[in-house]
Amino acid sequence: MAETPTTQIKFGILGCAEIARKLSRAISLSPNATIHAIGSRSLEKAAKFAATNNFPPHAKIYGTYDAVLDDPEVDAVYIPLPTSLHIKWAVLAAQKKKHVLLEKPVALNVGEFDRILEACEVNGVQLMDSTMWMHHPRTVKMKEFLSDKSKFGEIRSIYATFTFAADQDFLENDIRVKPDLDALGALGDAGWYCARAILWANDFNLPKSVTALPGTIFNKAGVIISCGAFLRWDDGRVATLHCSFLANLTMSIVASGTKGSLHLNDFVIPFEEKQGTFTTATESGFTEFVTGWNPLPSQHTVMTDIAQEVRMVTEFARLVKSVKHDGAAVEKLWPTLSRKTQLVLDAVKTSIEKGGESVSLS
């Protein structure tokens, strides 16, 4: 992308995770962000990553994560490291006054996340998790529908599922099935998105209780590879989440309100990069002999020239610039959403550990 007079926030990337390829591209495509450095435990690996991911020629290549944090030109870091390393590197980054874009799940538990949060607050740096779909313009449009009392009414139930079929190599070797790396397994990875979607649809009101569903599946190392949970609010609202590494790619939301319904089947990653669709229905009824629907649901398409992950980077960089150059306070919304999502995951995990006992959240 051509340079603009916009202040460009300089990113350092910690590690060469697969997802960092997508984020590197997003940073490059973002008008107010640029890749300044990458660090890996292996200098060679970092160099190779930079070469194969169209890094700008001036990008610094470091053989340690510390070197990235010590580079005074780095404004912000993107941390796609295994979850177990988040607390160390996010806290260190904050202490070095680097703003933090953190992969999900944000921590192994909310206790760890609170230490990250505290470090960010003490050091005045912006924190945001990398839940890309939150930044798609489709998400805004869907939220408008869910918030419309005349079209959707009050939410009564939501189902959110994210599954994908991992191959044998993934199930044995991926960091997401290793108890010392991403110890939350499918719950922390795919389940994060489901929990976030459920909270999002419920205006981020925490449920009263979270109950793990029977039948959690663990791998040999004891990491969750498939599970589900049921969430319940005091006013009768309910939600179900299901996440798994053992079934074909599925990412659906079915939400029902007193007056309307919302459906989509690609909430995490839209089917197509430049557009997102969803279906709504309001005051649905039937034709005379109940042989069809009247009115029919409506399909909506939201075009976007800018992909959701680019929008996320742009929004993060905008906040960083406000803090760093304009003296603004950090935006607390994003870490608040991260924390609530982590609280739900923690409750699911606790309920699983307690054999399906309900866990109170309020």
Add this chain to the structure above:
Amino acid sequence: MAETPTTQIKFGILGCAEIARKLSRAISLSPNATIHAIGSRSLEKAAKFAATNNFPPHAKIYGTYDAVLDDPEVDAVYIPLPTSLHIKWAVLAAQKKKHVLLEKPVALNVGEFDRILEACEVNGVQLMDSTMWMHHPRTVKMKEFLSDKSKFGEIRSIYATFTFAADQDFLENDIRVKPDLDALGALGDAGWYCARAILWANDFNLPKSVTALPGTIFNKAGVIISCGAFLRWDDGRVATLHCSFLANLTMSIVASGTKGSLHLNDFVIPFEEKQGTFTTATESGFTEFVTGWNPLPSQHTVMTDIAQEVRMVTEFARLVKSVKHDGAAVEKLWPTLSRKTQLVLDAVKTSIEKGGESVSLS
């Protein structure tokens, strides 16, 4: 519809339920069926129903249900009476050698259904429940997909929901919220379809356990108006059902298998009478930067000139003719499916009554 040389099975209808309007039309449109009689506790009501529903001029109008059963020309009865009356009238009908098309839920519990089943067996009459969507050609096509090991693989999870927004009058006065009539409430009505869909997708293998989800909502009379349940099989398969009278019309299935996924949002009543759509995906993955899906899911449209309820009547009448005129044995498939569906409903109800304790089904 013009008369054909086909033997037409003569239907008697017990009662003037709203759903009987749809079924009367279906019988009229079915080439091998005809409306012969209707009985109501009120002769006037029966006459008015016949007049406003295009009954043939020769149709008999009776002021009792017994009169329909005593009419020697009636081959089969359609019973849309409140569930609590099924046992009495289905058993009586069988004893009078009338074949029985029975509204769902088929009984208040499987014990009652077994008495209906026994009466039908002893008297050699065909029994079928009125679950119309089972007869849509779309259902056949979806089953082909679910059974295809290369396209769907083994089923891992399914979510089935059916909700509709009942108005205040319904919630206070409809037979479906009266403890002495349709005592199973939303579970027996909307939940029936969800349980059937879950069993259907699982080749009618009963789950090992059924667990009611927290948060069942009852009306003042103690009838369920919203509930959910979680089903689990020994091999790790799971299913969730959700049914409610308190949310906008929603009828979705989300099914995930090891290799594929299936989605539709109108499984009980198709959006349009003459066609049904559904979406499938197989071995779904992502584009290079995980910014879109590759391959994309496929949408399928199944056209049908004959609506699902007409197909149901035609199939039922075909079986009745085989038994009555061709000496064939009754088809046991349909009552077997009814019984399994009722077993699941019974288990959900028991689990609700036991405060969410798991109920074993195998």
